[in-house]
Amino acid sequence: MTVSPNTLLAIVMMGFATYLTRVAGLYLADRLPRSGAVRVALDALPPAVLTAVMAPAVLTGPIEMVAGLLTALAALRLPLIVAVAVGIASVAAMRFAFG
Amino acid sequence: MNTPTANTLSEVRAGVAAILPAVIAMIPFALILGQQAASKGLTPLEVLAMSSIVFAGSAQMLAISLWTEPAPIAALTLSALLVNLRHVLMGASIASKMAPFDRWRAPAAFLMTDEHWAVAERRALGRPLTLAFWLGSSVFLFLAWQAVTVLGAVFGSFIRDPERYGFDFAFPAMFIALALGFWKGWRTAPVMAASGLVATAVHATAPGAWYIIAGALAGIAVAVALDTGAKPDVGKVRA
Numbered sequence: 001m002t003v004s005p006n007t008l009l010a011i012v013m014m015g016f017a018t019y020l021t022r023v024a025g026l027y028l029a030d031r032l033p034r035s036g037a038v039r040v041a042l043d044a045l046p047p048a049v050l051t052a053v054m055a056p057a058v059l060t061g062p063i064e065m066v067a068g069l070l071t072a073l074a075a076l077r078l079p080l081i082v083a084v085a086v087g088i089a090s091v092a093a094m095r096f097a098f099g
Numbered sequence: 100m101n102t103p104t105a106n107t108l109s110e111v112r113a114g115v116a117a118i119l120p121a122v123i124a125m126i127p128f129a130l131i132l133g134q135q136a137a138s139k140g141l142t143p144l145e146v147l148a149m150s151s152i153v154f155a156g157s158a159q160m161l162a163i164s165l166w167t168e169p170a171p172i173a174a175l176t177l178s179a180l181l182v183n184l185r186h187v188l189m190g191a192s193i194a195s196k197m198a199p200f201d202r203w204r205a206p207a208a209f210l211m212t213d214e215h216w217a218v219a220e221r222r223a224l225g226r227p228l229t230l231a232f233w234l235g236s237s238v239f240l241f242l243a244w245q246a247v248t249v250l251g252a253v254f255g256s257f258i259r260d261p262e263r264y265g266f267d268f269a270f271p272a273m274f275i276a277l278a279l280g281f282w283k284g285w286r287t288a289p290v291m292a293a294s295g296l297v298a299t300a301v302h303a304t305a306p307g308a309w310y311i312i313a314g315a316l317a318g319i320a321v322a323v324a325l326d327t328g329a330k331p332d333v334g335k336v337r338a
Contacts, residue, residue: 002142002144002145002190003142003144003145003147003148003170004118005169006169006172007141007145007148007169007170008145008231009170009172010147010149010162010171010172010175010176011149011152011153012147012152013172013175013176013179014109014152014153014158014162014176014179014255015152015153015154015175016154016176017177017179017180018154018155018158018179018182018183018186019187019208019209021125021178021180021183021184021185021187021190022183022190022208022209022211023190023205023208023209024185024187024189024190025186025187025189025191025192025193025194025208026190026194026197026204026205026208027194028190028191029129029190029192029194029195032187032188032191032278037209037323040322040323040326041319041322041323042184042187042188043320043322044290044319044322044323045181045184045194045315046278046281046323047278047279047281047282047287047290047291047294047317047318048290048291048314048315048316048317048318048319048322049181049182049276049311049315050182050274050275050277050278050281050292050297050309051163051274051290051291051294051295051298051299051314051318052159052294052297052312052313052314052315052317052318053164053274053292053295053311054270054271054274054275054278054295054301055268055295055298055299055314056293056298056299056303056310057164057268057271057302057304058271058275059295059299060230064268064271067265067268067272067309068271068272068275070277071114071150071272071275071280072256072272072275072279074210075275075276075279075280076277076279076282077153079124080235080273080276080277080280081124081127081128081278083272083275084127084269084272084273084276085258086272087268087271087272087273087275088264088265088266088269088271088272088327089265089267090170091266091267092263092264092265093266095262095263095265097188
């Protein structure tokens with residue numbers, strides 16, 4: 001039941017970065033461009049980051065790729081948590097069948 | 100006419116009621132996050148520190164999936180900044196509605212999360228946002244997040260061989276579903292394709308978390324390049 005100093009430093013730095021993003025919008029409200037390239041880049045940022053995060057884990061093998069596809073199909077129709085359950089269940093089932 | 104105290108209490112209660120569905124939906128993710136953190140060697144106390152200091156689900160999930168010992172501080176900080184940049188847009192949109200908070204506006208922003216922001220925005224559509232509503236909803240979510248992530252860390256360490264049950268796929272699946280929440284028709288497809296392919300290529304060749312930055316930049320570059328080609332402003336004028 002300990003906290004390593006290095007881990008705590010990492011957590012504090014992450015917390016600082018996160019708070020910066022939370023408070024910045026309050027002061028930038030009137031200055032963010034409503035159109036143009038910067039706006040397009042800001043709008044594209046969330047899906048681009050999220051895709052970059054998950055892609056290597058999904059493109060790692062055929063089982064994960066099929067499960068990723070099933071998750072995506074489920075996510076278009078069903079609540080988030082159900083889509084995640086579909087992903088987990090399909091990976092587990094395929095690993096059981098083919099692994 | 101309500102007394103100020105009764106009014107405050109009913110605002111706190113309204114906030115708790117408004118965030119309740121999000122709290123229930125958060126439970127399985129918080130359990131998985133705690134379990135994954137434990138499997139990477141974080142102690143329950145370290146999970147509590149992260150959940151209370153960072154208090155951002157997707158940033159914490161990303162951090163745990165990148166986690167190695169010793170913690171790669173620069174990569175973790177930069178990833179938290181990148182994955183949370185959406186907060187800037189959310190804050191910009193809710194800034195004017197937080198005006199009644201006065202000098203508590205900046206401290207209150209610490210408790211802003213995706214779900215809470217959505218609840219506060221929805222409330223502001225009908226009636227002015229109050230600090231009591233803001234705190235009632237966000238503090239409830241905050242305390243629940245601490246409790247359940249720590250619970251996941253304590254009991255998660257008892258789950259052996261989580262790959263067998265597909266638990267390692269929980270985060271990728273969640274990020275797929277979250278990314279598709281930003282789906283704006285087929286023009287999002289090239290953005291995601293560029294991001295995913297570049298991220299996978301960099302992941303295979305470079306150590307650390309740089310694949311996220313490389314992939315995100317590739318996706319953004321494609322979005323900007325395609326936008327200039329499509330000239331949406333011209334279409335708007337014509338319509």
